[in-house]
Amino acid sequence: MSTLNFGLIGCGGITLQNHLPGLALCGDVRVHGICDANPETLERARQQTGATVVTTDYREIVRREDIHAVIIATPNVTHPPIALEAVAHGKHVMCEKPLALNRADADRMAAAAAAAGVRHMTAFTYRFVPAMRYLHHLVKSGDLGRPYHYRSCRLQDWGTRNLGWRQQRSMAGTGELGDMLSHRIDFAHHLVGPMRRLVANVKNLTPIRGGQPNDTDDWVAILSEFDCGASGVLESSKLASGRNESWRSLDYVEINGSEASFEFSTGRWNELLAGRLGGSGLQPLSVPSEFWTWPGSMRDPAVGDPLVAFRYDQAIEFVNAIREQRECAITFRDGARAQAVMDAAVDSASTRKWVDLAD
Numbered sequence: 001m002s003t004l005n006f007g008l009i010g011c012g013g014i015t016l017q018n019h020l021p022g023l024a025l026c027g028d029v030r031v032h033g034i035c036d037a038n039p040e041t042l043e044r045a046r047q048q049t050g051a052t053v054v055t056t057d058y059r060e061i062v063r064r065e066d067i068h069a070v071i072i073a074t075p076n077v078t079h080p081p082i083a084l085e086a087v088a089h090g091k092h093v094m095c096e097k098p099l100a101l102n103r104a105d106a107d108r109m110a111a112a113a114a115a116a117g118v119r120h121m122t123a124f125t126y127r128f129v130p131a132m133r134y135l136h137h138l139v140k141s142g143d144l145g146r147p148y149h150y151r152s153c154r155l156q157d158w159g160t161r162n163l164g165w166r167q168q169r170s171m172a173g174t175g176e177l178g179d180m181l182s183h184r185i186d187f188a189h190h191l192v193g194p195m196r197r198l199v200a201n202v203k204n205l206t207p208i209r210g211g212q213p214n215d216t217d218d219w220v221a222i223l224s225e226f227d228c229g230a231s232g233v234l235e236s237s238k239l240a241s242g243r244n245e246s247w248r249s250l251d252y253v254e255i256n257g258s259e260a261s262f263e264f265s266t267g268r269w270n271e272l273l274a275g276r277l278g279g280s281g282l283q284p285l286s287v288p289s290e291f292w293t294w295p296g297s298m299r300d301p302a303v304g305d306p307l308v309a310f311r312y313d314q315a316i317e318f319v320n321a322i323r324e325q326r327e328c329a330i331t332f333r334d335g336a337r338a339q340a341v342m343d344a345a346v347d348s349a350s351t352r353k354w355v356d357l358a359d
């Protein structure tokens, strides 16, 4: 297999913003098939990619022998059936987050992909921010000392506009929890390890969005304990009026340990704030240039908006894992582990009790 033929399932926002430009940076990769339920979206993607297999039915993509890998970027409810069908046909799969609407389905996806021996990846895109990679390096190399506290805060202003499928629980599973907090749950796992138990609350303060019913959460907060003994506080909101949207708004992670504290923000791609025990406060710490791109990425970090371009390393990692016949850096197991936390948060918010996380 020299040329890797890709099938893109779901050709909406994130496929155009992240997946297509990422694949364009990979050598010997061709977008051979595209699928979207919306014929207009499909036609726009056909013109953009020149794909020859063009269909509204994902089965026509995953059953083809001349398609080797697929990227699933459809509404959340469709991820499990598409991914299961794709791995059953031996395709390598990158699936958008959240992997599923519940842990059982996410576990099923992880087990099926492992049994099929294909590469599987969850699109936790913010793991590719250079500053996050450097923070992970500092934590794992002992600079933090013993982890005490993990703290994340994601505040955006989405107002009361219509969010389409994202405001329907039957399509999205959850609102802010799966949409935004899932990434920060994954950060927590990545930096501090598994959570042991949690208590959470969710709020729907906008039951009507853009004139249509919204039955998902706009705000979520989790208080957690990790297996290592550290504590976690995670908050995420779509209703932080005036904060703006996307990466221009607050996306803050702070981790405090016995030796040091570090602060990460997606908006500062090549800088952390750092302070040592007994020091006078947090000071800027530049991210060394070897962290500016993902290992194996040929992307020039000087090209494009650095707050956008790091996202392209995600597709590069997926392609490299396929070529090198190794596990992806972020697997379906990571997606399932985040899903277990999301399920526990929903459970806790409805029962108003702490919830233990099983292994």
Ligand SMILES: NC(=O)c1ccc[n+]([C@@H]2O[C@H](COP(=O)([O-])OP(=O)(O)OC[C@H]3O[C@@H](n4cnc5c(N)ncnc54)[C@H](O)[C@@H]3O)[C@@H](O)[C@H]2O)c1
Pocket (backbone or CB within 6 Å): 009, 010, 011, 012, 013, 014, 015, 035, 036, 037, 038, 041, 056, 058, 073, 074, 075, 076, 078, 096, 097, 098, 123, 124, 125, 126, 164, 179
């Ligand atoms: N990793 C990230 O940072 C990130 C960012 C944004 C979105 N996402 C995730 O990506 C996924 C898609 O989000 P989006 O913003 O691109 O949504 P979108 O609504 O812009 O695009 C989804 C597309 O899927 C199509 N679709 C719906 N059902 C389908 C089906 N059964 N078969 C084929 N196509 C179908 C729709 O017509 C639409 O074009 C979601 O799971 C979302 O959570 C991840």
